[in-house]
Amino acid sequence: MSRVVVTEFMDERAVARLAAVHEVLYDPALVDDTLRLAAEAARCDALVVRNRTQVCGVLLEALAPRCRVVGRLGVGLDNIDVPGCEARGLRVIPATGANALSVAEYVVATAMLLLRGVYQSTAALSAGRWPRAALSSGRETAGETLGLVGFGPTGQLTATLARALGMQVVAHDAMLAASDPAFARLGVRPVGLDELVATADVVSLHVPLVEATRGLFDARRIAAMKRGAVLVNTSRGGIVDEQAVAAALKSGTLGGAALDVFDAEPLPVAPHFADCPNLILTPHVAGVTAEANERVSFPIADRVLEALS
Structure with missing residues (x-):
């Protein structure tokens, strides 16, 4: 019997599938306890993580003597030192494509919300105000142009949903x-x-965080965007200059922004985002729905079982 350590949340039915065959430590809080994480890693044959567990440095060294496989409950691998894993004989298994629909729906939904610009008026109306004139210049989604930076599986699915709504779609990859x-x-x-x-x-944005994409959307590139355009980032936080986004929103050059990922996660206190108009901030959940969690968890459980057999 092998030992599997799961450091972040996973569908508990998939955890049970692992536990039916092997000893399993399932502790979604383990990611925040660095010392205990390293200690448990040294005793595991398989490690299952999401995006917050950094499989590099001390943790990778702890895994090296015993661990055979790292399962990634998601797509991005920027939190995993893949060459380092390969050099130590560790197989890395991502859940490629499993959460693409959740991300695509998030992009289209937030784009619609931000283009229309009327869905944050609840407090004003419940306080007795009636800002009808101020909220009557929102834009329809049909006919607008969606630009996809990155045209892999998630970008392609996003394009399909957007075109069904009547959007024009351009892409760069x-x-x-x-x-x-x-x-x-x-x-x-x-x-x-x-x-x-x-x-x-x-x-x-649908690109990985690599040297070529770090800071890709800095103040200069954001300033080059069409006035009133909307920016949606579900990829990685380091690709976008958060301070520049806030400044562009406050100046009115950027019409809206939805940021699901941040350079530092969890996002620390961020006063630059205070009082930004037409801004949606979410805690790295674009690819996390009940359905996506199931689609991510079960294939990883099965492939980890296969790797340990």
């Missing part, structure tokens, strides 16, 4: 040729990044 059949198949026009930024009414 440094890893895809303009002749890639995915563009034509989904009715999406491939463009350069500068053209996308300058013309899109909604810009949504």
Whole structure:
């Protein structure tokens, strides 16, 4: 019997599937206890994590003598030293594509909310105010242009949902040729990044955090966006300059923003976001729904079981 350590939340039925075969420590709070995490890691044959557990440095060294597999309940691998794992014989298993629909729905829903700009009036109305005139210039989603920075599986699914609402979609992906059949198949026009930024009414980010994308949307690039455009980031926080987003919202050059990911998570006190108009902040949950958690958890449980067999 092997020992499996799960450091963040996982569908408990999938945990039970693991526990039917192996000894399992399931403790979603373990990620916040660095010393105990390293101690438990040294005693495990498989480690299952989400995005907050940093599988590198001390933790990776603790895993090295015994652990055989790292299961990632999600897609991004920027919290895992993949070359370091491979050098130590550790197999890394991501849940590729399992939460794409949840992310795509989040992007489209927040874009609609921010373009219309009327859904934060509850407090005003319940206080007896009637801001009808001020809230009568929101924009319809149909006919607007969605720009996707990154056109992998999640970006492609987002494009499908957006086009069903009548949006025009353009995309830029440094890893895809303009002749890639995915563009034509989904009715999406491939463009350069500068053209996308300058013309899109909604810009949504779907790229990993690597050296080339860190700070990609800094103050200069945000200033180059179409006036009144909306920015949605469900990828990684380090790609966007949060201070620049706040400043652009307050100046009115940026029409709205939805940020689900941040450079530091959990997000510390962030006074720069105070009083920002048309801003949605969420705690890295774009890809987390009841359905997505199930789609992520069970395949990882099964593949970890396979790796340990």
